Every structure is written in structure tokens, then in C-alpha cells.
Amino acid sequence: SSVMQAPATLLFTRLSQLYARRSERADREARGLFESGLDKLLFLVVPLGLALWAGAELVILALYGEAFLPAVWPLRLLVVTSVLQAIVNPYTLIVNALEETHRFIPVNLLRLAAYLCVLALLVPWLLRGATGAALARLILVAFPCWVYMRWTRELPGVGFFTRIPAYLGAFAVSLAVFHAVAALLGPAHVPEPWPALPAALVAFAVYFLGLGWMHPHTGDNLRYALSLLSPRAFQDFFRECISIK
Numbered sequence: 001s002s003v004m005q006a007p008a009t010l011l012f013t014r015l016s017q018l019y020a021r022r023s024e025r026a027d028r029e030a031r032g033l034f035e036s037g038l039d040k041l042l043f044l045v046v047p048l049g050l051a052l053w054a055g056a057e058l059v060i061l062a063l064y065g066e067a068f069l070p071a072v073w074p075l076r077l078l079v080v081t082s083v084l085q086a087i088v089n090p091y092t093l094i095v096n097a098l099e100e101t102h103r104f105i106p107v108n109l110l111r112l113a114a115y116l117c118v119l120a121l122l123v124p125w126l127l128r129g130a131t132g133a134a135l136a137r138l139i140l141v142a143f144p145c146w147v148y149m150r151w152t153r154e155l156p157g158v159g160f161f162t163r164i165p166a167y168l169g170a171f172a173v174s175l176a177v178f179h180a181v182a183a184l185l186g187p188a189h190v191p192e193p194w195p196a197l198p199a200a201l202v203a204f205a206v207y208f209l210g211l212g213w214m215h216p217h218t219g220d221n222l223r224y225a226l227s228l229l230s231p232r233a234f235q236d237f238f239r240e241c242i243s244i245k
Contacts, residue, residue: 001082003045008093011037015097019156027156030094034158038090042167043221045086050171050207052079054178054200057193070130077134083171084141087164091148098155107147115140166214170207178203 011034018030052059056072056079064071095103118139122132152158178199185195212218227233 001085003048004041004082004086004089007037007041008089011090012093012097015094019097030156031158034090034094035161035163038087038161039163039217040221040224041086041090042164043218044225046083046167046171047204047207049079049083050174050178050203051200052076053175054196054203058196061193074130074134077131077138081134081138081141084138084145088141088145088148091145091152091158094152094156094158095148100151100155103151107144111140111143114143163215166211169214170210173210174203174207177206 014033015030018026018033053076056075057069060068060071060075092104095101115136118136119133122136123129126132127135149160153160178196181199181202182195185198208218215221
């Protein structure tokens with residue numbers, strides 16, 4: 001979730017500037033900015049989600065020990081929730097940038113009622129404990145996200161981003177591959193939880209191959225992501241800071 005904070009702040013600031021004086025040109029620029037920003041955000045967030053899903057057991061064992069292994073599935077559900085938030089939250093930024101925040105009041109009251117009902121059904125009855133609570137959180141983010149997209153389509157003409165299915169499809173397939181490979185390398189072959197490592201490598205390969213097949217700009221996004229980790233870029237940044245000082 002913290003990965004999304006800085007890009008969301010920058011995106012909101014720029015969208016607010018563009019929507020301050022509405023025009024066809026400004027709306028077109030805002031639409032292009034939004035789609036480019038959402039594309040890059042999903043390119044970074046979804047692989048991180050896959051890594052956290054695949055490494056949930058190893059991370060929990062390393063940090064907390066075996067007593068906390070029941071938290072694996074609640075953690076994985078919260079990871080999926082964060083991936084979904086990376087899709088939904090940018091649409092709410094558009095509504096805020098248009099100063100249409102009042103629209104959220106009735107929707108949030110409805111969400112609160114739905115959330116309490118889902119918690120009452122899941123936690124004590126259908127999916128006890130933390131797993132049920134994590135699933136309720138996922139449902140809260142998903143309901144009613146389509147309303148935000150309808151608003152953005154009606155107000156500034158920003159519709160459903162057509163690359164979202166590519167990211168979600170590659171994510172879903174890679175999760176299935178991860179569990180299939182981990183099952184093949186189960187306790188009979190590799191002691192728990194180490195099957196997660198080779199299974200994760202295969203899942204990542206499948207993810208990027210699938211995304212590259214469905215998304216024509218995967219290579220551009222990969223170069224952008226690598227540039228964020230460039231040591232030279234960090235050096236230039238620090239030199240610029242020193243020279244400004």
C-alpha cells in the first residue's frame with residue numbers, strides 16, 4: 001500500500017491542476033496522464049503482490065515464527081486487496097480532483113452497512129477469524145468500485161482502463177501456476193516451506209510472459225521500472241540536491 005502513496009499524491013496534484021480549468025485539451029491530457037500513471041502503478045504493484053503472496057510463509061516464519069503461520073491466508077487476502085486498491089483508488093482521485101467529493105457520502109454509508117453485514121456473516125460463521133475479516137476487507141474495496149468508474153466516465157470521460165484485464169489475468173494465472181508447482185514439489189520432494197522458492201520463480205516467469213503477450217508496452221514499463229532503481233539516477237539526484245543547497 002505504501003508503494004501507492006507517493007504516485008497517488010503526485011497524480012492527484014496534477015489532475016487537480018488540469019481540472020481546475022476544464023477544457024477539451026485539458027481533459028484529454030488528464031486522461032492520458034491517468035492511464036499512463038495507472039499503467040506504471042500496476043506494473044510495479046502487481047509483481048510485488050505476487051512476491052508477497054508466494055513468500056507469505058517464508059516471511060512470516062522469518063519474522064514471527066511457526067506460531068503465526070495461520071496468518072498466511074489472511075496476509076494473502078490483504079495482498080489481493082492492495083492490488084485491487086491500486087486499481088480502484090486512482091479513480092477516486094479523479095472524483096476528488098473534480099471537487100465532487102460529496103458523491104462519496106451516500107456510497108460510503110452503503111459500504112459501511114455492507115461491510116458490517118459481511119463481517120457478521122463471515123467472521124463468526126462462514127470463514128472464522130482473521131481470514132474472514134481479511135476477505136471482508138477485500139469485499140469492502142470491491143463494493144461498489146464500478147460506481148467510481150461510472151462517475152469518471154460521465155464527468156471527465158475517463159472510462160475503464162483497458163489494460164487492467166491483462167494485469168489481473170496474468171496475476172491470476174501466475175497464482176495458479178505457483179500453487180501447482182508448489183504442490184508438485186510438496187513435502188515428498190522438498191521440505192516445507194522451501195517449495196515456495198522454485199514455485200515463485202516459475203510463477204514470475206509465467207506472469208511476465210503472459211503480461212508481455214497481452215500488453216504491448218510491457219518492455220517500456222520494464223525499462224521505466226529499472227530506471228527507478230538505477231544507481232546513476234540516485235547519484236544524479238543527490239548531486240542535484242547538494243548543488244541546490
